[in-house]
Amino acid sequence: MPRKTTTIARDIARFAPDEDGDWRRLDVLLDELWQAGAPExxxxxMLSVFERYPEDDGYGVMWSLVHGLEKLPNYESALLSSLARQPSELGIVMVGRMLNSGVTAVDGVSLLFTLQEIAGAATSAHIKEIARSVASRPR
Incomplete structure (x- = not known):
């Protein structure tokens, strides 16, 4: 019997790679989430994974989060809230992808300004550099 979306979501919120650094369980959870029919x-x-692992891509597994979130309606304001709580590399990349597609603001919040704020305030030098890099790309 398939599990409920709320149960799968709870498991995603608690996800951590195993002691060997294996992220495949997250891929399994994401597949299960989409099969359950209400990933939104x-x-x-899903964004909490970015927040817990802000400088990681989970050996590519976290790109499944990026692609999955981008398919969902109305994830954008939640992404900006997530970035305000904990700037993350893939969250910043997602903002850059929105800018590249012609979106300049979400709920009245400038995406470029968001990146500039992260570049100025993040505690991680790596996150600051990613935000600067994405903000400075020609559009």
Whole structure:
């Protein structure tokens, strides 16, 4: 019997790679989430993975989060809230992808300004550099 979206979302929110650094369980959870039929109910839990691992891509597994979130309606404001709580490399990349597609603001918040704020205030030098790099790309 398939599990409920809320149960899968809880498991995503609690996800951590195993002691060997294996992220495949997250891929399994994401597949299960999409098969359950209501992935939009787990946007916050998916973004929480970025927040817990802000400088990681999970050996490519976290790109499944990027692509999955981008397919969902109305994830953008949750992404900006996530970045305000904990700037993350892939969250910044997603903002850059929105800018590249012609989106300049979400709910009245300038995406470029968001990147500039992160570049100025992030505690991680790596995150600051990613934000600067994405903000400075020609559009």
């Amino acid at each position: 109910q787990a946007i916050l839990e």
